[in-house]
Amino acid sequence: MIEEAEKKKLYDAVVRYGDEEVLQKWLVENPKQVGEVSFACSRNLLHLAAMHGHENIVDVLRSHRQLARDLDSQNSTPLHIAAANGRIFAASKLLLIAPETCWWRDCHGMNPVHVAAVNGRVSILEEMFRVNSTPSMERVHRGETVLHLCIKHDRLEALQFLVDKLGELVCAKNDDGDTILHLAVRFNQPQTIRYLVEDTKIEKQARNSMGKTALQIWKESPDISNYSEIEKLLKIPSTKKISKVFPNLSDMTMVVVGLIATMAFQAAISPPGGVWQEDTTSHKAGDAVMAYTHPKLYKQFVRVNNTAFVSSIITIFLITTRQPSGRILFLLISLFAMWVSLASIALSYGASIMVVSPSAETQSQSLVPVIIIVVVVSLGIIGFIFLYSIVREWYLHRTNDPAIEKIEASTNKVLSQVSFVVRGSESAQWL
Structure with missing residues (x-):
């Protein structure tokens, strides 16, 4: 057993004075008792050295590796203590002595x-x-990430550092479905909200398990001292609202335009009606039969087929540049090119049917109504979505009725299902 007077002498040497000579002398005289010395909260000598940051004491004790793995009454290692107190030298030495303690959790479930x-x-x-x-990357109680912890304890500088290193966790949710933006709004941290909205890729319209966005939580806040500023930050800019109305330029779009480009290329090298197989006085082998049998229609066919191919290539190029969908000019050009390719390949299909059909007049008469119906329905859906978006924003801007929010959520769900069905039918048509 170590006497109290001896323990106090060690405590003063480690904590008060940082006297390494006293400590070294004691270690030489009692090499097997270093692990038995325990102070308040079951802390050993290295816990105390890490807490008070005496670099020379940490240097002396680093050869006793087991001390770095000991736990105090809070299940904290010396590395936990150094991390809490900002002792950079002690932390760097402890990481070399016992790097595995980076994973160890204290009584609150937190690692260093x-x-x-x-x-x-x-x-x-x-x-x-x-x-x-x-x-x-480890999560703590209720699925909170280290970024959630920064918000809960209002540590903006630490949050900024971690976001730069852990960008993929920015949109992560805890068990309540809250992102770090939800928490920043709930804890009324305007500076943090501004940073998240302006400098990260946080999704402002993400909903938690209660179906609420960050803006809706802010509207329920009793503090309205800077209401208009935060509301402006949390609202979606008009360009992004427009981008949400249209389908996302996703991998499915790439599949569709890639297929259109393939069809247009195939139609160019193998036109409807085939090609002549031998040279004659009127034509050469490899010439399109359609160019001689339907010369006017063939010219139109070539034009729309080339248009479909070129517009598909342009769409593929724009999507592969991975520009943000919020850039309205980029979005409109991409969507316009995709729609041109769809319309052009449809006209190319119609010309092909008219050439190979025994009764071109009958096919023409049946094809025109179908084209008209498709165009009218497509324009009607787009117009309805635009009109709904405008009316919704106008009305919600003037009311915060929970019933309206429920209606909005239900309508959004219906619209997403309609969009899915429309895109699925388009894909099926080209496949």
Whole structure:
């Protein structure tokens, strides 16, 4: 057993004075008792050295590796203590001595990365990320990420550092469906809200498990001192509203325009009616039969087929540039090129049917009504979506009725199903 007077002497040497000579002398005289020395909260000598940041004491104790793995009454390692107190030197040494303690959790379920974030210790976070960034991906109670912890403890500087390193976690939700933007609004942190909206890719319209967006939570807040400023930040800009009306330029769009380009290319090298197989006085082998049997129609066929091919290539190029969908000019050009390719390949199909059909007049008469119906229905759906979007924004801007919000959610669900069916039917048509 270690006497109280001896323990107090060690405590003063480690905590008050940072006297390494006293400590080294005691370690030489009692090499097997270093692990038995325990102070308040079951902390050992390295816990105390990490807490008070005496670099020389940490250097002396780093050869005793087991001390770095000991837990105090809060299940905290010396690395947890160094992270909480911002002791960068101690943390760097402890990461070398026992790097596995980066994963260990204290009684609150937090590893040293979480502890550093909660206390706003950016320098500690930088050192930990230099050694191993994986522990930062661990979640704590109720599925909260390290970014959620930064919001809950109002640590903006730590949040900014972590967002730069963990961009993929920005839109992560906890078990309540809250993103970090939901929490920033709920805890009334205007500076954090501004940073998230302006400098990250946070999704402002994300809904939590209660079906509420960050803007809806803000409207329920009793603090209205800077209401208009935050409301302006949380609202979707008009360009992004327009981009949400149209289908996303997704992989499905790439499949469709790729298929159209393939069809147009195939039609160019193998036109309807085939090609002449041998040379004669009136034509050469490889010439399109349609060019001689239907010369006027063939010219129109070539024009629309070329248009379909070129517009498809333009659409593919625009999508592969991965420009943000909020850029309205980019979005409109892409959608216009896609619609041109769809219309052109439809006309090319109609010309092909008229050539190969025994009764071209009958086919023409049956094809025209179908084209008219498709055009009218498509324009009607687009017009309805535009009209609904305008009326919804106008009305919701003047009311915060929960009943209206429920109607809005139901209508959005119906619209998404309609959009899915329309896009599925278009894909099926070209396939």
